[in-house]
Amino acid sequence: MDILVTQVFNGLSVGSILLLAALGLALTFGQMGVINMAHGEFMMAGAYTAYVCQQVLGDAGLSLLVSLPVSFVVGGLLGVLLEVTLLRRMYHRPLDTLLVTWGVSLILQQLARDLFGTAGVDVPAPGWLSGPVEILGFSFPRSRLFILVLAIVAVVAVTLLLKLTPLGRRIRATVQNRQLAESAGISTRRTDMLTFFLGSGLAGVAGVALTLMGSISSNLGTSYIVDAFLVVIIGGIGQIKGAVIAAFVLGVAQSWIEYSTSASIAKVIVFALVVAFLQFRPQGIFQVRTRSLV
């Protein structure tokens, strides 16, 4: 029972981290078909923003709360910069965007090394987030609970934005049929830019969450980018609910298999399962139904 609760929680926790990393990607990759390899580096930028916030503000608790919106804006602006300067010129050329954004990710990594040094930095967690908390006799790490809540809040916020706001309507229209959306008077360029801001901003927020879990160094992004793409592809391109299910299923599967085997074997088995799943359902869990020909 003890193991059951602990491992289900660990699985949900791993899933929530995957989800935060993949949520922004589900928007940019889903809507625009841009394979943004620099998405991981936007997370890194978010993590370093949290570091800078703490250096400036001092207090760990306050700076964590401040860095969430600040990182969102920093990540978002980086995304807009990338979209306006490079990606805008190469829609419908997905392979080119892959190479270009990979190059950008290398540039951003080197920039981080030059600015913050090659050794990792630390963002101490505030007192109210360190150590475990007892719930019903089980102890759960506070920081993981915080990330779980943050992921849920982010998903709810994005879902409401897509469902209820004019921007959300434009985004959904563009995902379903770009030409038709354009002919209905939607500026898809503007929508693209805003989507990219949103998606990259979410990467920044994910970066802040990651400071509670792991190392903050120039290669932070590379450790998460593959898993993030995995979540988006399994979930079904352009689908938030697919990404949510995929992230939690992957997280729980990874934790359970790791508990009964080892970390290396678990990774192998999870990848094998993913390959098998995509054989039968190449479109992922969900699929955007569209009459568009492309």
Added chain:
Amino acid sequence: MSSQRARRSLLTAAFLSLGLALTACGSRVDDAGGGAAAESCVDTSGDSVKIGFLNSRSGTMAISENTVYDSLKMAADQINASGGVLGKQLSVVAEDGASEPTIFAEKATKLIQSDCVAAVFGGWTSSSRKAMLPVFESNDALLFYPVQYEGLESSKNIFYTGATTNQQIVPALDYLKEQGVTSLFLVGSDYVFPQTANKIIKAYAAANGIEIKGEEYAPLGHTDFSTIVAKVRDAGAGAVFNTLNGDSNVAFFKEYRNLGLTPQTMPVLSVSIAEEEVGGIGVDNIVGQPVAWNYYQTIDSPENKKFVEEFKTTYGATKVTSDPMEAAYTSLFLWKGMVEKANSFAVPDVQAAAGGVSFDAPEGKVTVNGDNHHIAKTALIGKIGPDGLIYTEWSSGAPIEPDPYLKTYPWAGSLSG
């Protein structure tokens, strides 16, 4: 067309004759005795002599290897300022190994064959050393390797100035045993060093009545330790022996603290965390945990004070010094000692003179073992202090003779093969 073909055949002829000349050369050298080829290339006629530094200045290992390069550079400058080696100034040729074993081998070949350096200093990962080993052996050149490693190797062309297993892992186990630890949990990254280290630990444990409660490996770069730490917590061992490498340590220690585990309840002894890494892990997450090395920045000796002060003046007051940096610094002075004892830069002379050469290093007196080319070093167990520095907690007292194959340890009989 015909002229082109003619040119090509001319070229082929040229290459062929060059090849013949080389073969002829080779056989002549063989007649004269091995090693003559490498010897003839090093130019010692002028008032300077070339040495090579080969460290990863780019790629994932750059974080660690840049610091090794810095301390090598400082050692060379100090030697030059005090008159050089045998009256010759050292002229450094630096190459980037780029965190790729194949590039290490390539650059080592270049340093030996076209730069004609008298010795090469550098390498970090075991895979980079294994890739360079055949290069140094076939060219009969010298490599000074400055990092603690998994042992079970001894080449006459390599001098190992970091610890081998009986100078780091075995003393760490002695320390834990003295502390009354009766059960261990092993956590490591999934590659050669942790796997070999854990084999040694298990042999030691079997002979000393220590129970191994579990053994977990994480892939390099693994970022989520929730499951592994949960296993560690549930196993309830007396201590954890940690051979994780790189960023994984950060995630591991954050998780460890988040689950409420402390150095008091279950200490984690690490062998790959030095002063450099403490900042990235976060002092709060690791304070009070033990580590095993042969050098700490806090060692109280005139040699170390000078070393630390000089390093901070050269590279900045916030810099820290660590074991591999010290071992690299020491390696250059040991080579100087060997050359001066041999009164020659030639590789066979240096090799012959190596045994018994000693140096008052920042870590204390070290002496080269002429048989296995490792050095006798004192083992130190340290604890991480609230200021992020490491303070000596336990010492082996005297330098431990290197024993890379653990031949002098009866319990290790099955390991050395």
